[in-house]
Amino acid sequence: MTNDDLKTKIESILPDATYEESTEWLTLNTIPEGFKIFTHTLRNDPALQFDFLFCVTAIDWKTHFHMVYHFRSTTLHQTLVVKVLLDKTNPTIDTVCDIWRTAEFHEREAYDLMGITFNGHPDLRRLFLEDEHTGFPLRKDYEDAINMIKL
Amino acid sequence: MDVNQTKENFPGTVHEVPGGGIMLSKFDDVVNWARSNSLWPLTFATSCCGIELMSVAGAKYDFSRFGFEVARATPRQADVIIIAGTIVNKMAPVLRRLYDQMADPKYVIAMGSCAISGGPFFYNTYSVVKGADHVIPVDVYIPGCPPRPEALLHALITLQEKIKTGMTRDQIRDQKPQ
Numbered sequence: 001m002t003n004d005d006l007k008t009k010i011e012s013i014l015p016d017a018t019y020e021e022s023t024e025w026l027t028l029n030t031i032p033e034g035f036k037i038f039t040h041t042l043r044n045d046p047a048l049q050f051d052f053l054f055c056v057t058a059i060d061w062k063t064h065f066h067m068v069y070h071f072r073s074t075t076l077h078q079t080l081v082v083k084v085l086l087d088k089t090n091p092t093i094d095t096v097c098d099i100w101r102t103a104e105f106h107e108r109e110a111y112d113l114m115g116i117t118f119n120g121h122p123d124l125r126r127l128f129l130e131d132e133h134t135g136f137p138l139r140k141d142y143e144d145a146i147n148m149i150k151l
Numbered sequence: 152m153d154v155n156q157t158k159e160n161f162p163g164t165v166h167e168v169p170g171g172g173i174m175l176s177k178f179d180d181v182v183n184w185a186r187s188n189s190l191w192p193l194t195f196a197t198s199c200c201g202i203e204l205m206s207v208a209g210a211k212y213d214f215s216r217f218g219f220e221v222a223r224a225t226p227r228q229a230d231v232i233i234i235a236g237t238i239v240n241k242m243a244p245v246l247r248r249l250y251d252q253m254a255d256p257k258y259v260i261a262m263g264s265c266a267i268s269g270g271p272f273f274y275n276t277y278s279v280v281k282g283a284d285h286v287i288p289v290d291v292y293i294p295g296c297p298p299r300p301e302a303l304l305h306a307l308i309t310l311q312e313k314i315k316t317g318m319t320r321d322q323i324r325d326q327k328p329q
Binding site for chain 1 (some may be wrong): 241275
């Protein structure tokens, strides 16, 4: 399926989404409400079959957060990028690790470093940092208490 | 055999007597001499310095020439731990446990900038220990990022000389002008 065909298909499932121009992969922006049902469709719809979640990213834009999911279909050979807008004060989104098992660690990483909360995640602990660590170091407003060189 | 030449290699003197000779030495010196020539390193590397460590273990540089060839995968059988790489806060208790599990006498070499001070790149980071000597005592420091294999060989020989003197860490510190 070409990007345009894919866009037509997605528009029938998620009418409110907006699309980014001139990207290699079809990229759409959406909100956390209805995201979980949408991902179920991405995985199970016979025309989509996105069985491979190959990248999970969290971005701090200072005014808001973005969760970026890269989906790939290994049978239909198509790729889709989904960006979900999250609230600055309480960034929360439903987990997708019950659909794509790989998301379990990726979401733990996003929680560890960016402080995104994933509803329904079975084991939302810190991944890289020690359990006693406070704060989320990859956030733009993170103040490092033991920072030695102020830039 | 010249007596002074013998002393270079073995801590003792040959006392010539009719029909041969008697070798005289102190038991402590002999123990230190033997110990320094058979140090078993722990297989331990946390980042890129580990590649240089592997190079030194390999055929080209070959630290087995100095008695370091018996690398052990368990701290209970190792004499020396070469800290080759960054120690992050989460690794610090693991390093401490490894050191505690090693049998006395035990020696520590801090290899590279990260093990000495936290590193040239990661010094200003929330996750990195600013020098392995915050966690365990270090005998020999090697600067470099990463150090050349020759530098590690030099450190190994320095550690051997340190053991052969039989002095404690405090005695060595007092000896040198601060």
